[in-house]
Amino acid sequence: MRLRQLDLIRYGKFHEQVLDFGAAGRDCDVTVVFGENEAGKSTAFAAWLDLLFGLPMQTAHAFRFDRKDMMVGATIEAGGDSLTLRRTGKRQDSLTDAHGRVVDEARLSALLHGLDRDSYAKRFSLDDAVLREGGEEIARAQGDLGRLLHAGTSGLSGISEAMTAVEAEVDGFHKKSGRKTTLAAAKKDLADLEQAIQAARVEPRHFADLRKAQATAAAELAAAKAACAAAQRAVIVREAAERRRAIAAAIAVEQDKLAAAPAGPDLPEDALSRVVAADERRLAAEQHHAEAVQEGARLEAEAAALAPDAEGLAVAEALATLEIARFDDGELLLPRVQTAAADIGRRRAEAAQLLRDATALAERIAGPGAQDVALPEERRMALRASAQAVRDGARQLADLDLTRQETQAALGPDLAMPQGIDALSDALLALQRDISDPVALADAATRAGVQAARAAAGLSGDWRALAEAGLPEEAELAELATRSARLAERASDAARQLAEAEDALAAQEAALTAARDFGAAVTDGEIAESRAARDAAWAEHETDLQRATAARFADLMRGDDALRARHAASAEGRLRLTAAQEQVQQEQQRCARRSAAVARCDEEQAALQAEAAALAARLGLGAEFPVAGFVARRAALRTALDLALEAEAAATLAAQARARRDALLGRLSDAVQGAGGVSTPERLQPEAERLLVQLETRAKEARARQAAAASLASLNHKRDAAEQALSLHRAALARIATGWAEGMDAEAILARLPDLDRLAQVEVEHADRARRIGLMEAALAAFEAVMQPLRPALGLADAASVSETLAAARQRAKAAEAGAAQISALARKLEAARSAQGAAEQVMRASAAEIAQVLEGQESAPEANPRRHVSTLVARDRDRATLQRLRAEHALAAGGLDEAALEAEAQQVDPARLAGLQADLAEAEAQRDGVLRRAGEADEALRLALASTGGADIDQRRATALETLSEEARIAATKLLGLMAAQGALRRFRQEHRGDMLEATEAAFARLTHGEWPRLETQSTGKSERLVALRDGLPVTADAMSTGTRGQLYLALRIAGHADFVARHGPLPFVTDDIHETFDDMRSRAALELAGEMGKLGQAILFTHHRHLVTLARDVLPDVRVIELAK
């Protein structure tokens, strides 16, 4: 990039000033810009930076022109092209071309290789302050140049620290054999969670146990309930029998009471209340009758003393007629008469004033003596609309003319639209979106295949068929292993316990044998047999009384005596024998129980072996394979299958990725050719991207030109239409104004329209006043027609006012109406008294008939007091009802029970029988409750198991922990890989950059100082770096140098940095502003020589206010270009 021309259009003190740096092509592209103090040298220097990076919000150069009006421009050469730019103070789109079209900042940023203002200023645009501040930073290894300078000799301290921190983070996640790493801790937590899940989960076998316990308990409960129901039925039968016996006794009592009661049918239910009510009505009616007779006599006497006022009633009738009289418009007469009497004078004055106002307005509109000036509203509106339309049309036409002229002036030459841009863009986008790497995927597929084969090694040949057919669940295998181990343990215990029991039995049998041998003990049986034999011999001897029978009895008696003596002497032996026999029995029973336990274990083991054999077959194992190894075998099969499926999927992915990439590259190549581009297969994508940028730029410019042309055409069309519309509006106005304002223009008409509106309003108001006055006069006439004849009767003069007449008439009418009302009220009261008398007589007759009806058919006639008689009959009916109820209760007490059982139970007279049956019931209920509790417990156990969330909640926690671990692993792996890449890159960087920057700086510094400072070194001081120069073998830091030497060191750093940058990225203008202030002539000459060398690589521009530097530059650099700024 090269600065061809700097245009100071409106910037600082400058206005339309041009600095021309000439064409490129010289061997040495160095320009010295000379200006005296205040010539604007530093301003021009600042303008260059502002052009590149925009004007700061606060600028010291906005004194002649406002910031928003400031503008600096430049012509820049790059890659054989020339670019003319303008920079303004606008907040947005401040970078434009020479025609004011917005230029994308990215275009300029690309020419600057992404450098921002600060980076560019510190490297390529130096005044004395920037030279020194930036130099200090570089010397301390800060910033990009600083890193470059120190890269070869130091550890890049900041970078090293960052890498050390990353390494620690990676080790914190996972380290071989590490026990406190994140991964180790997470795996331990996961193991704990897995155990918790196993405990919380409702396993199928546990579920089966719970259901079995529930079924057993339910069967026991059914039996207990049946027993309980039987006991309850027995109690119910006994209770029913006892209740029926008590009811039979009560029935007999009621029958005795009814034998003495009067005969007759049952009274109606409400008999008593009806008789009492009828009797009370009769008594009340007799009293009402007497009061009515007395009231009638009193009212007749009072009415005879009153007479009506006929004249007053006539006034009232006339007044009533007036009160309701209405005019044709619906309003009442009297209010209007009263209003008219008060208002009519004032309304007549208002009407006269409105007439005068109308005359004055007409003369203002049309001149003195004008008549019939007012227009109807429709015509006024038409006039106003038409005049306004003429006014608007004229203004619109003027605006369009102005806009059209501006657009015409801005329109540039016509541009053609490039072809093939969409196809190229689509092809590129498709290729960019294809993020897969076919080579890497192929490698991955190969690795996955190897892993799969490794995992399947050692498995039987049919392992995949087994795995795909479905492996047993891991939990099922684990549960089987647990069950197998427990069963083996139980079998071992049972065998051991059986052996112990058999040993104990043998010992007890030996003890029994010993007890039997102990001193010929006599048992109780032998004693009984001996006594029976002796008694039989005695009976025989009593019958026969023979010697032989006597002898036999004597022998047997002696034998019995001896046996009894021996029985008494062998008590201990008998006890020992009995105890030994009991022990043997107990041991025999224990042996039997333990033999059964061993047999059950054998059965269970056989069943479990069958189950294990079936599972072993599904795992591809022999039937004798230990159960404990099933889980591991399942895991091996599962892993082998997973890896095999992964390998197959990886191979498919790799093939798909390769095919997709080839297709996309082919499509892109076609698109490049279609767009007129040329490419090589090796650089197809970058060339296509470059071509697309070019095509898009051309397309954008062409679209902008088309849009501007279309806009101009549209404006022309609008202008013609507006002109035509204005003519039509003017013609319409002339038509509407005919006969009233002929020849008057739109503005004059619009000026008179307000007075015309007011005149119309005044005429409307005058008409309204006249109408209202007419109504008032009619109302007063109607009133007088009615009231005038009545004034003598009211004692008034003929001229009495409306209000006086009305007040007198209303007073007279009110008095007459009150008298008439009093007479009418007395007549109504008299009629009421006579009606009450008749009603009371009717009630007395009805009450007597009611009582007779209630007692009809009863055995004896009513007494003088009907209430007492009916009470006796009611008591009789109640006894009859009681008897009926008892008989129903007796039948009901059977309660649907078997009559035979009830009868049998009635025969049982034991008073304690019911208590015994209730005790049996309580015992059955207690048994049932016990079973019910067990059944409830079994139900609850199953319900709780099924109502639980099982292992789901913990499984969710485990899944979340796994996801967290997964994310942490991914991040840690990225750090590991980034760290490895950075370590390798840093090693290479050090090797490649070692000393380059340092040596270039050293050479420049030595030339600037004429060999006085021949050597530079970088040194590490712990966490920071420093730059030192060697003089006489001793290191000297920049701080310790003179101001001039330090400035030369910092310039040497920039010269070396410039050479490095140009070698890597190409040239950028190197601009300085009076940085040679502190250089002596010899060192200034050396600096100019170095500037000449920079000018061979790129462009160097030196601003100075020292005339002798210009002379020196011409001497050192014969090709130098000099620009002088006028003051």
Place this chain on the structure above:
Amino acid sequence: MRFLHSADLHLDSPLRSQALKNAELAATLRAASRSALARIVDTAIAQDVDALLLAGDVFDSGQIDVASRAALAAELGRLGAAGIPTVMIRGNHDALLDMASYGPIGDSVVQLNRDTPTFRVGEASIHGLGFTTRHVAETMLPDYPVAEPGRINIGLMHTSLGGAEGHDPYAPCSEADLLGWGYDYWGLGHIHKRFERRSERSLAVMPGIPQGRSIRETGQGSATLIEIDGAGVRASEVPIALVRFEVQPLDLSGAQSQAAQIATMADAMRTAGAAGPVALRLRLRGAGSLPGTPDFARQLAEEAAAQTTGVFVEAVRFDRDRTAVAPGVLSDLAAMMAEDAASAGFRDEAGALIEEWRRALPREVADVLAPEGFDALVEEGIEMMLARLGAGGEAS
């Protein structure tokens, strides 16, 4: 007639997302699949459907937990009490639907199989065959009953159809054969992403998973409401999921401060959250130095999420910022890192290390370091390291 069709409930299968570290979301999504089932039942009752159709994988195949089955029985019992039967088939994950081992689920629940392949309700005949083994490699279509003339014929099938990404082939079946079988409607199951296929007189719907379980199952989980009458078959989605998973790309290049980054993220989250609760995976571009500190980036995202309602952070990822780094040491290092990472030596050494890490991880998450993701990890690693080195260089 109206039916509600769902599949792949995977009852009690856990959600796989870091977002559940958020206590509020964890409480919301406790037993998410059971809540989704409850919503399906509520919808069936509210829409007064003629039957609920479940096309397999009601359960998950991990560990058998009979409590899951009890939860299913309770919800379908509620549906049965409303007079609505449930018609279902077994999928490849449905060991718990073994009636012989665990008893019937409920009076209103019908499981179709080879013994009873058809259930009739009103004018409709519902046909279905369930899986009898974990894996069925052959098509089951030829074994389905022929359509019954004069009636509405509905088929339930658990199938991967012609194959789907991320799904092994289960009971494969071509779409053309399916739509030409003569049924009015095919209620499918197995693939977790919803889609519809239609021919002139038949409609097949894969309803998708009603509650997505991870970022791999994005979109609004739903059930499908079917209306069949003289005008044909119509299907409409009924939202079911308590929360959906979404990936949200976001450019932060215009945000110059952390406050601006949070505000930009919050704006995007508000837009995403307007359609209901969502767990977002943010894919950030132009995030400056944030790729170097992913944990801090997540904290910023969590802060933004706290300013919105119903939005939760699933994860934060970074898309590679392809804008050129300004010339300098870092750009040189970046180029060298990229070159080094592409070398065979680096790939072998780093690949072996990552493989060792992968083996150290629990099996369920080992895929995160699978070889096919190696290149992406390397690219992210370089991006992260450059961000860290840039920040470190500035600070020194």
